[in-house]
Amino acid sequence: MRLTGVGKRYGRGGPWVLREVELTLRPGGPVRIEGANGSGKSTLLKLLAGIERAERGTVEAPAGRAYVPERFPPALPFDVRDYLCHLGRIRGLAAGEARRRADHWLERFGIAGYAGTPIGRLSKGTCQKVAVAQALLAEAELLLLDEAWTGLDQAARGELDGAVAERVAAGALVVFVDHDPTRLAGLTTAVHRVDGGTLHEVPLPAVDGDGPRTALVVEAEVLPEWLPGRPGRKPLADGATRLDVPAAHSDALLRRLLAAHPPVHIRSVREETP
Template sequence: MTVRLTGVGKRYGRGGPWILRDVDLALDAGGVIRIEGANGSGKSTLLKVLAGIERADRGTVDAPGSRAYVPERFPPALPFDARDYLRHLGRARGLTAAESLRRADHWLERFGIARHAGTPIGRLSKGTCQKVAVAQALLAEADLLLLDEAWTGLDQAARGELDAAVTERAAAGGLVVFVDHDPGRLAGLTTAGHLVRDGALRPAPLPAAEPDGPRTAVVVRAERLPEHLPGRPAREPRADGTVRLEVAAAHSDALLRRLLHATPAVHVHAVGPATTEGTPS
């Protein structure tokens, strides 16, 4: 799957200023794409165009497959409790009643809010509401996942779960496009960055993938390794047909999740601290 924007322009109101101008973009499945720019630069507008919530005034948007979106602001005044809201959206996206319930309960549990499953959304705290907003997008297992400041308002544990979910979605062949105010968000997971400035889109440098500190080595055997791996590990082919991957320890969990979800299968032979001998200790 490739998502393409060709000559896309967007403005609000006839004669209004162009928020986006002549945007060309091609994004491949499995990518984790960061969109950055100043406040009001058009980042959220770009995500809304990709999500199909806003229509481009010029150009074409080709986004095959399913899409899911976490807005910058989630409307809490909805006539549902948390579980029923997630179940309702699951059904709207074509899931069976049983599967909608299973996925709703899975994400409520994973984000630590199962005890609030029966609470009306309007009575939830802002942080819990944000977890529901994120859960509604993740339960869809969409081909294109769009996250607009989705980490804002989440506690540390929930941010970690969202990071892990992004890794899993990309590993399963999904495409993730996100906006976040933290310049280090998903460092090591991001495969490309783009800057919105004056309505135009241009490449942006990726956040550093290798924080200081200990490193982890993973020895694997695979017919083909995924092109994009969390932490951008160094790859060392070995005489026995395995490949040694070395990555900052901070990214090792995300790397292992990606490897274990890969297609074709990747067989993990050894994991441990990187040593000067070039193997896990």
């Protein structure tokens, strides 16, 4: 995916929201876009999604794109499952496959009971889960998430974290915006900041492999495949697992474990100094 000399403004003669943006991204890990409110983060994601067009420059992006907007329109004339199946068909899925994927994500986000509910009657949090589900069922090459975690409960946030890791493992490119600076810690491979209409790469924070670490002993039927900080895993004789992670990622790891499904029992947490 490549942006070359991209400029965007709203209205002829209006101020430039983005100016001379240069960006090249390849699959390999999620890419974080950060910046102050109103800096142009959402505009950048809309350009990548093909929802907005650049006044200047060129945007080269995969044809298979999926997007979770910052604000999902709830006033849609569909029941939840019908809406997801409809979008699946638009994206080229056969009817049966569209329904299978719709039901999978409804179950995974814990809203299968709302499958026949009109979208306009959903709570804000449930509506946000539908917004996320419609993007994930496409299994797109480029997944764009604009504050997609906002409004989700803790368990759903954990599911979305895991889904992002799965898309990355499948070779997709994920670009996201989120207020939480620890979101997808240990998985993110690049950070770019929008400032004054231009885009600047931000060095990833260094995690000292010889610095403080956190050791957790946990019990679970199945541990999530991806965990923040990519902790080391050591099976213990009593069936528990010891996780070892740099202390900088320990808070994000704990949040992921607490939101995991099936549940994970955290037996102990201990800080370790080399």
